[in-house]
Amino acid sequence: MKLLTLIAGAALSVAATTAIAAPAGMSGGGVLVDGEGMTLYIFDKDAPGTSNCYDGCAASWPPFVAKSGASAEGNFSLVTRKDGAEQWAFKGMPLYYWAGDSAPGDVNGDGVGGVWHVLK
Template sequence: MKRFLLTTAVLLAASIAQADPASVTDTAKGPTLVDSAGMTLYTFAKDSEGMSACTGPCATNWPPLMATAEDQAMGDWSVITRDDGTKQWAYKGQPLYTWKNDTKPGDVTGDGVANGAWKVAQP
């Protein structure tokens, strides 16, 4: 019985510890993925599934939605490894980013930047 309770407690703690890395909110662009601070998340057309093409100065302007080494894929969410070895969240295989020029939750000023290469991430 003790073993069962301990196993159940460990499984429960693991499921509570890792929630989705983003949530959905309504913006001017419709339902949009946002980070824990409510900032809009974006996808980049030059990325390929599971791989970020946004490095160096690009990543300064478009900060990646970082994951930890302990974070695990779940459902539509995956963790990719960036060129520098750090981890980043991806939704349906597409790496996610915020935009340095969004100043408050719900801003979508990055949508359409670079001739439409940047788009709000939508569920």
């Protein structure tokens, strides 16, 4: 089971396997991470509700895929990928991991290519 939380910020009380609830706030300088502390990113070339990261892009930027039966609420939603998988999104923007992050709290992908960003 994966939970979304904010490092040094407000916690999200959600289980990615069943539902996502809106955070109490996204202030405090924290970044959005999954339940294991791995940083989540957004991609400037995506559109709200649409992922544009596939093939080689997805190898470097794996999508944060929801488990079957997951549901979302508040600022969180699910985006259907071309392969039918559902990917978590924040305010419509699909969420990804960076293959270059190896430990919880790493933010090595922030700013890559000028188009990848952490959510603060």
